[in-house]
Each structure stands twice: as structure tokens, then as C-alpha cells.
Amino acid sequence: MIQKPRGTQDLFLNNSKEWNAVEEKFRKVLNLFNYGEIITPMFESKELFVRGVGDSSDIVSKEMYEFTDRKGREYVLRPEGTAPTVRALIENKLYIQENLPYKTFYIGPIFRYERPQAGRYRQFNQLGVETFGIDSISHDVELISLGQSFLRELKINKDVIVEMNYLISGNERKEYELELKKYLNSFNDLCSDCEIRIKKNVLRVLDCKIDGNKFTEAPKMTLFASQENKERLNKTLDQIKQLGFEAKINFNLVRGLDYYTGLVFEFKNIKTDQAIIAGGSYNSLVEELGGPDLPASGFAIGIERIMMLLSDQEIKVADEDELDLFIIPLSDDAQFLTNKLLLEARTANLKVDTNWNIKNLKAGFKSAERMKSKNIVIIGENSINSDIYAIKDQNSGETKEMKFKDIVKYLKGEK
Ligand code: ATP
Ligand code: MG
Numbered sequence: 001m002i003q004k005p006r007g008t009q010d011l012f013l014n015n016s017k018e019w020n021a022v023e024e025k026f027r028k029v030l031n032l033f034n035y036g037e038i039i040t041p042m043f044e045s046k047e048l049f050v051r052g053v054g055d056s057s058d059i060v061s062k063e064m065y066e067f068t069d070r071k072g073r074e075y076v077l078r079p080e081g082t083a084p085t086v087r088a089l090i091e092n093k094l095y096i097q098e099n100l101p102y103k104t105f106y107i108g109p110i111f112r113y114e115r116p117q118a119g120r121y122r123q124f125n126q127l128g129v130e131t132f133g134i135d136s137i138s139h140d141v142e143l144i145s146l147g148q149s150f151l152r153e154l155k156i157n158k159d160v161i162v163e164m165n166y167l168i169s170g171n172e173r174k175e176y177e178l179e180l181k182k183y184l185n186s187f188n189d190l191c192s193d194c195e196i197r198i199k200k201n202v203l204r205v206l207d208c209k210i211d212g213n214k215f216t217e218a219p220k221m222t223l224f225a226s227q228e229n230k231e232r233l234n235k236t237l238d239q240i241k242q243l244g245f246e247a248k249i250n251f252n253l254v255r256g257l258d259y260y261t262g263l264v265f266e267f268k269n270i271k272t273d274q275a276i277i278a279g280g281s282y283n284s285l286v287e288e289l290g291g292p293d294l295p296a297s298g299f300a301i302g303i304e305r306i307m308m309l310l311s312d313q314e315i316k317v318a319d320e321d322e323l324d325l326f327i328i329p330l331s332d333d334a335q336f337l338t339n340k341l342l343l344e345a346r347t348a349n350l351k352v353d354t355n356w357n358i359k360n361l362k363a364g365f366k367s368a369e370r371m372k373s374k375n376i377v378i379i380g381e382n383s384i385n386s387d388i389y390a391i392k393d394q395n396s397g398e399t400k401e402m403k404f405k406d407i408v409k410y411l412k413g414e415k
Contacts, residue, residue: 007122052083054258077111100133135295326373328364
């Protein structure tokens, strides 16, 4: 038997239904926040991520699905959604003044060659949000409340906490990195990735999935931040709390992608300690990729991690799947009339079905029950000859008789 690739998923029945419902809710919330969608290719030039995400990042150094096409061009299946959005912003000149601030979202699969485990796949899906041309505390607060609004829409109201930090840059960052290296020297049992990170990008040690929680006593980045930036972080936190959301500062919070500057945040599942939503501001990326100097910020939501949380909290997002009518045809003539009724009802936006394999009444009722139908009608020789059809309301158990031409009107509540 041929199996799916490691770290991928097949979604079907209730899972695909819930999955779509999550996506639908996301679209609904993003529409309320006045964001428009951007759709970019599933593969991009490798160079985009090497330059955008940083070649010492885990993503670029070991997680990309790379291939060369027949002309020898180097492509990768997109390992994240921000760099492609920025590429599209620049290539299509979306940054012109009349489009700013440009607020956009994307939905789609992301590919990373990771070690698969719970909540970690090689093909997973992100709901992403990016904004260009705004840099303010109020905007940061609005962005985080967007994430919160989405979780509220899904009725997720526990086990998630927002953690935030402020990434310093320039000389402040250099001073901090020296201090951090000194601190890390006292450990002699760090994982091999951390040993490399200490040399290449020491901040990322704090984000290590293996050793990360050993560093509770690490020097705090904000101690090296300017007064202004410290105040900015505290103000943001304060306003988020005032809006009624739970949040706290985590001085060790850093992100695995190089492009972040300033505010970074994560919505964490406190039970699994995994991030569900992660983002922040990335004020240099647009310019670094060849565009204008434009502040930017955004976040990405992992749909699979949302699905885990929903199933853990036994929350159903999709509507109950009920038929308006199930038809039981008991003869050849009845089958034709059934098709006629199905078409008429579906044209009137009713959800109706039958089962062409049904041979008798018993099988018909069984099918109707399995499909959870609100109403049932039996079409047999008697009803055809008399043009009297009995519609059974499955909730009340009552039966109503009517002519064939009145069935759809009755189901629509018009008669
Ligand atoms: P993690 O720290 O869990 O590895 P990350 O820092 O790599 O996450 P981002 O690149 O910021 O995450 O991606 C944003 C979101 O995408 C994460 O918060 C998570 O919900 C989801 N995500 C990231 N990697 C995976 C994966 N391999 N499988 C499923 N979801 C993922
Ligand atoms: Mg990761």
C-alpha cells in the first residue's frame, strides 16, 4: 500500500469539515478587521528565503524542501508566508501611497522538513496576517486583539496565553549578546543545535525546543533596551490587558526567523507549551528585499494547532450537518420523480438527498437516520398515483400530506 509522506495528513469527514469551518471563521474575522486576501505561489525562489528569513535560521539551514526545475532554477516549497507576501508587495508595487496602510491576509499550506510529532508536520497550514506602512503601539494592540478575536470567534477561551517581548537591535543588541554568551558559558551540556546557535545567532538559543526552559535566569533583553522601547512594551501589554485579554511579558521570547525587529509575541497553548500564533514587527524586511523603507508587522496561525486545541476542548466549529429532506424511492418511476424533487429542492437552496441503493423501506429509514434528516418522504406507487405525498417531520414525528408540487414550498416554510 502506498502511504502518505511522513509528516502529512489526510483530512476527511468531520476533520475536513471542521478545518473548513476554522478557515471560514478566519475569513469572517479578517473581513470585519478590513483585511484583503493575498494569494501567492506555493513555491518561490530559494533566494527569497535565504535573504528574507536568514540563512542561519532553522528554516533555511535545514527545513526547506528544495528542488531545481528543468532549467536548473533553484526553488523551494514555501516554508513560511511573510517573505512571499513581501516579495509580492514589492513586485506588484502594492506599497504605493494610496494602498497604505496595506492590510492583507493569506491562507495556505507551508512546508518544512521537521521531525514530525504532535502539532508538528512537514506540510501544515497557516492563516497569516501582514500589515505594511504602520508602526505604532495602537496598531500592535489591534494586531494582538485580532488574534484574540479569532480565538473568541472559535470559542476558545482557556489554555491560551499571550506572551510578548521587545527585540532590541543595533549596539544594544550587541551588548546584550555578549552578556548572553557569558551566561551561556556556564552550561556545558547544551544540545548540538545550541552550540551552533551560540556562534551564529545567540538569541535563538533562548527559543531552543530542547534546552529553552533551562534559561530562566538568562540576562533580560529589555535591560539593554532604550527607555522608549521598554515603555513601548509595557504600554502595549497594559492596553491589551485593559481590553480584557490575558497577556504577560516573557523576556526570553525570541522568534526563529531573522526578520523580526521590535515587538514579538506568541499565543501559547499552556498545556502543550506550543505556539499557536506567532508574530511581531519586521521593519527592515521590505527594504532588505529591495522595496522601500516600510514598517511592517504580522503573525501566522497554525491551523493544525488550532484544530488540536479545538478537539482538546471538545469545541465544534462547523454547523450541524442536517438534511432538510431525505427521499425514499420505492420504484423505478419513483426514482425519476426523486431526481425531479432533488433538483427542484436543491435549486431552492435546500439540502436534500437520497440513496439510490435503497431496495426497501427499512433500508430507507436507516439511511435517513444516518444522514440526520429533518424530514422524510416516501415515494412509491401509491403516492405517484394519488399525487399525495406524506412528509414526516422527524423532530415532532408528525406527518403532513400534500401534492408533489407543494413539497418544496412546504420545506421552505412557505406553506
Ligand atoms: P515552533 O516554535 O513551534 O517551531 P515556529 O517558531 O517555527 O514554531 P513560525 O514560523 O512563527 O513558528 O510559524 C507560525 C505558526 O505556525 C506557529 O505558531 C505554529 O502554530 C505553526 N507551525 C510552525 N511550524 C509548524 C509545523 N511544523 N507544524 C504545524 N504547525 C506549525
Ligand atoms: Mg519551528
